Amino acid sequence: MTDAIRTLGFLAVRAAADLGSAAAFFADVARCMVSPPLRLRSVIDETWKLGVLSLIVICVCGLTVGMVLGLQGYNTLVRFGATESLGAVVGLSLVRELGPVLTALLATGRAGSATAAEIGSMVASEQLDGLRMMSIDPLDVVVMPKAVAMVLVMPLLSALFIACGVFGGWLVGVRLLGVDGGAYLTSLETSVDFRDDVMSSLIKAVVFGVLVGWVATYRGYTSAPNAAGVSAATTSTVVVGSVAILVFDYFITALWGVTS
Amino acid sequence: MSSHPTHIALDGVAMAFGTRPVFRHLSCRFPPGAISVILGGSGSGKSTILRMIGGLVRPQAGRILVDGDDVTRCSKRQLYDVRRRLGMLFQGGALLDSMTVFDNLAFPLRERSRLDAAAISRTVHEKLEAVGLHDVDRLLPRQLSGGMAKRVGLARALIGSPAVLLCDEPFSGLDPISSRRIEALLVRMNRTLGMTMLVVSHDVESTRRMADHVVLIEGGGAVEGPFATLRDSGTPYVRTFLSDEVDETLVDEAQQALAR
Numbered sequence: 001m002t003d004a005i006r007t008l009g010f011l012a013v014r015a016a017a018d019l020g021s022a023a024a025f026f027a028d029v030a031r032c033m034v035s036p037p038l039r040l041r042s043v044i045d046e047t048w049k050l051g052v053l054s055l056i057v058i059c060v061c062g063l064t065v066g067m068v069l070g071l072q073g074y075n076t077l078v079r080f081g082a083t084e085s086l087g088a089v090v091g092l093s094l095v096r097e098l099g100p101v102l103t104a105l106l107a108t109g110r111a112g113s114a115t116a117a118e119i120g121s122m123v124a125s126e127q128l129d130g131l132r133m134m135s136i137d138p139l140d141v142v143v144m145p146k147a148v149a150m151v152l153v154m155p156l157l158s159a160l161f162i163a164c165g166v167f168g169g170w171l172v173g174v175r176l177l178g179v180d181g182g183a184y185l186t187s188l189e190t191s192v193d194f195r196d197d198v199m200s201s202l203i204k205a206v207v208f209g210v211l212v213g214w215v216a217t218y219r220g221y222t223s224a225p226n227a228a229g230v231s232a233a234t235t236s237t238v239v240v241g242s243v244a245i246l247v248f249d250y251f252i253t254a255l256w257g258v259t260s
Numbered sequence: 261m262s263s264h265p266t267h268i269a270l271d272g273v274a275m276a277f278g279t280r281p282v283f284r285h286l287s288c289r290f291p292p293g294a295i296s297v298i299l300g301g302s303g304s305g306k307s308t309i310l311r312m313i314g315g316l317v318r319p320q321a322g323r324i325l326v327d328g329d330d331v332t333r334c335s336k337r338q339l340y341d342v343r344r345r346l347g348m349l350f351q352g353g354a355l356l357d358s359m360t361v362f363d364n365l366a367f368p369l370r371e372r373s374r375l376d377a378a379a380i381s382r383t384v385h386e387k388l389e390a391v392g393l394h395d396v397d398r399l400l401p402r403q404l405s406g407g408m409a410k411r412v413g414l415a416r417a418l419i420g421s422p423a424v425l426l427c428d429e430p431f432s433g434l435d436p437i438s439s440r441r442i443e444a445l446l447v448r449m450n451r452t453l454g455m456t457m458l459v460v461s462h463d464v465e466s467t468r469r470m471a472d473h474v475v476l477i478e479g480g481g482a483v484e485g486p487f488a489t490l491r492d493s494g495t496p497y498v499r500t501f502l503s504d505e506v507d508e509t510l511v512d513e514a515q516q517a518l519a520r
Contacts, residue, residue, distance in 0.1 A: 122356075129316050130354035133347070134368040134420070135340040141371075 025139075025218050032137070032144040039145055046149035050111040054157060057110055058103060062161035065102060066168025069093055073169070074177050083179050087188030090169030095197045099162035100154075101249050104208035107150070107157060108241035112216035115146050116237040119220025120230035128221075143221060147213035154209030155202055162201070200256045207252060208245050215241045267292050268313060268424065268456065273322030275308065282308055284480035286322070290473065295450050295457045297467040299501065300477030306460040307351070309477075310426045313458070314348055315339040326424070344372075347417035348426040353409040355401040355416070361388075362397035365416050372420070387415040391445055407438030414445065425449070427459040431466060439463075443470055464502060476501060 073089040119142060122128050128138040166188065173179040192198065216237045223233035269289040275282045282305040290296040298306045311317045312324055315331045324331045329342050355364050365384040369375055375383065388397065391411040401409060410430060417425060427446065431439040443466050450457050461467055467474060468487050475484045476498055483490060483498055491502040 125352055125357070126350045126354040127356055129311075129314075130348070130350055130356070130416075132316060133314050133343055134372070134416075135343045136368060136371050137336075137340075 021222070022214070022218050025221065026214055028139050029144050029147050029214075029217070032140040033148060035140075039140070042141070042145035043148050043152070046145045047152055050107075050115070050146070050149050051153035051156060054107060054110050054153075055160070057106055058157050058161050059164050061102065061106055062099075062164030063168040063171075065098055065161075066090060066094065066165030066170075067172045068168075069098075069165065070169035070172030070177075074173055074179065083173075083177075084183035085187050085191075086169065086173045086179050087166075087184035087186070088191035090173070091166060091188040091192045092197065094162045094165040094169075095192055095201045097249070097253075099165065100158045100201050100204035100208060101245060103158040103161045103205065104154060104212060104245045105242055106161075107154060107208075108212050108216075108238055108245065111150065111153075112212045112237045112241050113234045115150070115213075115216040116220035116223070116233045117230055119143065119146070119217060120223035120233040123221065123223055124225045124227065124230055126225070139221075143217045147217050150213030150216070151206060151209040154212070155205040158201065158205035196256075200252070203256075204249065204252050207248055211244045211248060212241050215244060267325070267327055268458070269325045270309070270312070271323040271325065273312065273319045273324065275305070275312065275317075275319040281480060283319070286477075286480065286482055288475045288482045288484050290456065290458055290475070292456050293450075293454045294472035295446065295459060295470050296473040296475060297471040298458060298460045298475045298477065299462070299464070299467060302462075304477040306477055307428050309475075310348065310428050310458060310460060314343060314346055314426060344420060345423045346426060347420065347422035347424070349410070349413050349417045349428065349430055351429040351432060353401065353413035355409060355412060357401050359400075360397065361393075361399050361401070361404070361412050364401070364412065365397075365419050368416070368419055383419065387418055388412075390418065390449075391415045392441065407434050407441070410434065410438070410442055411445070414442070418449070422455070424456045424458070427457065429460055429462070431461060431463050439466070446470065467502075474502075 069090045070086065073086050074083060077083045077085055077089065119128075122138075122142065128142065131138045131141060170181070170184055174181045174184050219233040219237045219240070223229040267289070269287075271287050273283050273286040275286075286309075298309055300306045308317065312319055313326065313331065315334060318332055322332070326342050326345065329338070331339065331342055334342060355361075356367065359367065362381075362384055365387060366380050369380045369383060373380075384397065388394070391414050393408065393411055393415065396404065396408065396412070401412070404412060414427075414430070417427075425446075430442050430446065434442065446457060446459065447470050449455055459470070471487050473484065474487050474490055475482050476490060478497055483493070483495065485493075487502065490498055493499060
């Protein structure tokens with residue numbers, strides 16, 4: 001019994017210390033973000049690496065999710081003779097939830113893990129220590145551009161995912177199952193509200209970008225300086241990042257509903 | 261380089277990694293303008309001494325003085341000021357693998373100095389010449405041999421003309437010719453520039469040739485002095501470590517282990 005309480009206490013203290021250290025890390029990166037030099041060139045390079053290289057994954061996944069939604073939506077709506085509402089079903093599902101959430105989960109797996117692995121291997125090969133010894137802050141030079149790029153890239157990828165999904169739903173619903181094309185687009189346009197749906201989707205994407213950027217860079221930066229450390233940082237980024245996205249998704253949705 | 265040689269001293273340093281103590285009460289000094297070689301068994305904490313001097317790790321107790329500045333009490337900003345007086349050659353070179361050799365050397369100058377592009381290019385090529393490298397500036401670190409990477413690392417450590425050069429295992433993993441070349445380079449730089457050098461090594465032969473001062477880590481503390489004095493000392497461990505004598509006890513133990 002005493003051992004169990006001791007273990008629980010140890011885990012609680014370690015979790016609190018880890019959270020505190022992550023918060024301090026976040027504050028340090030935020031300070032680098034607002035203090036000169038702004039390192040626009042590095043941010044653009046990282047945006048390219050994280051964003052452009054994720055395009056195919058996002059497009060393929062968005063398209064297939066939209067096609068599945070089209071198929072499932074049609075099968076349900078046809079029972080009620082309401083197939084003209086297919087555009088609304090596909091659009092609302094994608095804009096409100098699936099677009100930002102699935103994009104963030106995909107970005108965590110693709111770009112977040114790559115970021116953690118890259119920073120982790122820089123730790124293992126003493127590259128970050130090398131920068132420190134040259135009086136250069138690795139938070140400013142290595143971490144900040146990656147974190148900022150993740151925040152910039154997430155809403156763009158989410159928008160692309162939604163666009164591909166809407167197209168996928170149209171392909172299945174209109175071209176394959178014979179739903180009227182005009183009805184599909186009209187129901188989509190009239191049901192998706194800019195403030196309630198598009199803005200909340202955008203805010204979710206930005207918050208998820210901050211979360212994934214934070215978790216990935218923090219896990220890489222604090223990884224043990226060896227191969228096992230890099231592997232643990234990558235795994236932890238995907239697990240912690242994915243859980244954080246789903247938890248925050250609930251809270252943003254709830255808060256947005258209250259404020260609406 | 262600064263106008264006067266830099267004094268470095270460790271005073272009553274205690275350091276542990278987790279529950280494993282590395283140093284209990286380590287006190288030693290490194291004479292200004294001299295080559296000091298730090299020797300010791302594997303895992304005795306030789307590299308940790310360099311990392312503590314550079315402020316990359318903090319000891320739990322004691323003082324580390326670099327020209328009177330106690331690096332154990334420096335803030336992050338003060339540490340960066342101290343590090344401007346230090347250059348460090350890491351065991352694996354610690355070159356930034358996303359940059360070419362030229363950019364690796366130019367990067368600290370672009371970050372910390374107000375030199376224009378032409379002056380930076382001139383300085384980079386001077387340093388590469390100084391370590392005997394030509395036509396490598398467009399190569400990436402992964403395209404270099406181990407010896408070349410060490411020499412590029414050395415050129416980068418010298419790029420800011422530091423008063424102190426910290427070398428972590430400069431001869432490890434090199435063939436005898438590359439090893440002797442690096443040794444000759446270090447000695448030449450010390451004699452011509454009067455630079456204080458701290459070299460972590462396992463190699464007793466090169467230590468005998470190049471060291472003005474030897475610090476031998478033993479039992480969480482250190483013994484220090486000129487090579488010949490230590491070799492002729494009454495302490496069996498020190499004498500065995502620095503001489504060609506074979507410890508018969510160790511040979512017996514090895515033979516018994518093989519027989520089992």
